[in-house]
Amino acid sequence: MALVQVHNxxxxxxxxxxxxxxxxxxxxDGVTLHIDEHxxxxxxGESGSGKSTLGRALLLLVKxxxxxxxxDGIDLLRADRRTLKQFRTQAQIVFQDPYSSLNxxxxxGNIIADPMRVHRTGDRRAIRERVLxxxxxxxxxxxxxxxxxxxxxxGQRQRISIARALSISPRFxxxxxxxSALDISIQAQLLNLFxxxxxxxxxxxxxxxxxxxxxxxxxxxxAVMYLGRIVELAPKKELIAGPxxxxxxxxxxxxxxxxxxxxxxxxxxxxxxxGCRFYPRCGAAMDKCRDEEPLLKEVSPGHxxxxxxx
Amino acid sequence: MSMRGQRKSGVPAAAAGVVLFxxxxxxxxxxxxxxxxxxxxxxxxxxxxxxxxHITVREDGxxxxxxxxVYRYVLTDVHSQTYREIRDKRYPVRFxxxxxxxxxxxxxxxxxxxxxxGRDYFSMLVYGGRISLFIGLIGAGISFAIGIVLGTLSGYFxxxxxxxxxxxxxxxxxxxxxxxxxxxxxIIPAGVSSSVTFMLIVAILSLIGWAGFARVIxxxxxxxxxxxxxxxxxxxxxxxxxxxxxxxxxxLMYYTIVSITLAVPGYIISExxxxxxxxxxxxxxxxxxxxxxxxxxxxxxxSRPWMLASGVCIxxxxxxxxxxxxxxxx
Numbered sequence: 001m002a003l004v005q006v007h008n009x010x011x012x013x014x015x016x017x018x019x020x021x022x023x024x025x026x027x028x029d030g031v032t033l034h035i036d037e038h039x040x041x042x043x044x045g046e047s048g049s050g051k052s053t054l055g056r057a058l059l060l061l062v063k064x065x066x067x068x069x070x071x072d073g074i075d076l077l078r079a080d081r082r083t084l085k086q087f088r089t090q091a092q093i094v095f096q097d098p099y100s101s102l103n104x105x106x107x108x109g110n111i112i113a114d115p116m117r118v119h120r121t122g123d124r125r126a127i128r129e130r131v132l133x134x135x136x137x138x139x140x141x142x143x144x145x146x147x148x149x150x151x152x153x154x155g156q157r158q159r160i161s162i163a164r165a166l167s168i169s170p171r172f173x174x175x176x177x178x179x180s181a182l183d184i185s186i187q188a189q190l191l192n193l194f195x196x197x198x199x200x201x202x203x204x205x206x207x208x209x210x211x212x213x214x215x216x217x218x219x220x221x222x223a224v225m226y227l228g229r230i231v232e233l234a235p236k237k238e239l240i241a242g243p244x245x246x247x248x249x250x251x252x253x254x255x256x257x258x259x260x261x262x263x264x265x266x267x268x269x270x271x272x273x274x275g276c277r278f279y280p281r282c283g284a285a286m287d288k289c290r291d292e293e294p295l296l297k298e299v300s301p302g303h304x305x306x307x308x309x310x
Numbered sequence: 311m312s313m314r315g316q317r318k319s320g321v322p323a324a325a326a327g328v329v330l331f332x333x334x335x336x337x338x339x340x341x342x343x344x345x346x347x348x349x350x351x352x353x354x355x356x357x358x359x360x361x362x363x364h365i366t367v368r369e370d371g372x373x374x375x376x377x378x379x380v381y382r383y384v385l386t387d388v389h390s391q392t393y394r395e396i397r398d399k400r401y402p403v404r405f406x407x408x409x410x411x412x413x414x415x416x417x418x419x420x421x422x423x424x425x426x427x428g429r430d431y432f433s434m435l436v437y438g439g440r441i442s443l444f445i446g447l448i449g450a451g452i453s454f455a456i457g458i459v460l461g462t463l464s465g466y467f468x469x470x471x472x473x474x475x476x477x478x479x480x481x482x483x484x485x486x487x488x489x490x491x492x493x494x495x496x497i498i499p500a501g502v503s504s505s506v507t508f509m510l511i512v513a514i515l516s517l518i519g520w521a522g523f524a525r526v527i528x529x530x531x532x533x534x535x536x537x538x539x540x541x542x543x544x545x546x547x548x549x550x551x552x553x554x555x556x557x558x559x560x561x562l563m564y565y566t567i568v569s570i571t572l573a574v575p576g577y578i579i580s581e582x583x584x585x586x587x588x589x590x591x592x593x594x595x596x597x598x599x600x601x602x603x604x605x606x607x608x609x610x611x612x613s614r615p616w617m618l619a620s621g622v623c624i625x626x627x628x629x630x631x632x633x634x635x636x637x638x639x640x
Contacts, residue, residue: 095538
């Protein structure tokens with residue numbers, strides 16, 4: 001059975017303005033997906049497509065307004081406090097911005113130890129030992145223990161974030177664009193670290209990125225998100241080699257390379273559409289696309305697409 | 311305020327720090343620094359001028375440096391309160407003897423003269439500093455403690471908690487501070503001891519002072535709580551209390567220290583104003599404020615300008631605190 005099972009998840013943000021009318025933005029609009037154990041699901045999409053919101057909703061850091069999140073057989077939206085506290089040790093998050101993800105007034109050692117202290121995983125000595133071994137695991141010297149975050153570079157800070165996420169041995173980590181803010185060479189190092197950790201500890205990742213290349217490197221399966229919905233979901237190789245949704249094709253053609261011509265389609269996502277969300281930007285749009293939203297359907301084992309073309 | 315990236319010179323702040331350190335040290339060790347008790351009245355020497363401390367003697371037409379000494383003063387005219395220095399015998403100033411920083415056996419030493427009751431003005435100033443300097447520090451500390459707790463709660467929880475606390479701050483901030491202070495001070499019964507009065511004044515000042523600070527803290531918490539490290543600690547299930555204690559409040563400390571430094575003068579001034587109007591610290595207890603009230607008589611002030619010493623102390627203290635606060639802020 002899948003470790004994480006998301007069904008028809010919806011998250012919306014409301015702007016309750018005093019002078020304006022209340023407006024509601026559906027950041028995640030009916031997402032269904034699952035993540036297996038030891039698996040990395042890549043989640044790609046452009047800015048504002050709801051990737052981060054989806055990631056945070058899985059950890060209940062934002063409150064979903066509909067649907068369900070089932071983690072290891074437990075329905076999180078119906079779970080009691082104790083179950084949730086238990087869940088907090090099983091799922092963790094790593095953020096994009098290395099400068100905002102660490103408390104500037106806390107030493108690296110305490111940052112990494114804090115989750116263990118909150119959940120009382122051991123005595124002082126044991127926690128200290130574990131922090132040191134985590135530092136070693138993420139490739140930082142033991143001297144990092146008593147330094148404040150300002151003393152570290154962006155890549156090193158991300159390593160501290162990863163160590164913090166790993167400290168209570170979670171089974172699932174939401175990696176929210178963890179390498180996007182870093183230099184290319186450091187990105188590669190960190191992606192390898194993520195892989196090694198998965199091999200050693202068997203964690204599952206939801207790996208969020210706007211960069212298809214990054215996701216193609218680390219993920220087993222890739223989900224493509226557009227305006228709050230999954231438009232295509234397939235095993236990595238299949239998605240890269242044979243993208244079926246026009247939006248996936250657009251994303252793939254946006255990867256700069258020497259062989260390909262620059263992407264043909266451009267444009268910004270619209271604020272609201274009745275039919276297919278991609279209709280205004282789609283080169284192959286039909287009348288039907290304007291009126292009715294295509295649903296996700298399985299075209300081959302494990303490959304789902306929401307498009308009338310297939 | 312200085313421009314971004316331009317760091318202020320630390321020299322004025324260091325100098326201000328030294329001055330404040332001396333002031334606070336004198337206040338704490340008042341019993342040692344002051345040659346007399348602030349309560350000691352000597353009715354035979356009202357309004358004596360400051361004692362001149364000599365360090366030279368003229369012998370055989372030549373001036374020679376000696377250890378400090380003073381002469382005796384004698385009241386020559388009771389009505390105009392004129393004093394004369396009697397140069398018949400030199401009384402050496404003794405240092406570190408009899409548990410005092412300095413003293414003159416056999417004669418008196420009044421560095422800033424005496425008041426109409428014959429109390430040593432310098433000693434009163436030193437003891438008065440105890441009240442005035444610590445009222446500021448304790449008052450600011452208490453109101454900042456209240457402000458930081460309520461501001462953090464308000465910003466972190468939002469909703470009804472936020473509404474209640476913020477409306478409360480608005481009520482307090484809409485009160486005309488000084489009149490409210492006066493009204494509350496009048497309630498303090500005349501008979502209570504000086505330490506109780508002190509506590510009540512601190513309480514009154516803190517009660518009014520926390521509101522503005524709580525609002526600023528709330529604003530800072532509103533932005534802090536969206537930062538990734540706070541969200542991360544929610545992800546590993548830390549309690550609201552743990553998040554406030556470990557993630558939020560430490561990140562507010564820097565601002566708090568600067569604000570306390572800049573807020574202390576306000577408390578010192580409020581205490582002085584109350585005491586000067588006779589509603590704060592009352593005789594025989596001394597504070598810089600009630601000492602200053604004696605300097606409101608212009609004729610007395612003309613003949614004895616050293617009565618302004620407590621005012622000078624207030625100004626210097628506030629100046630030093632502002633210099634330090636300004637430096638910390640940059």
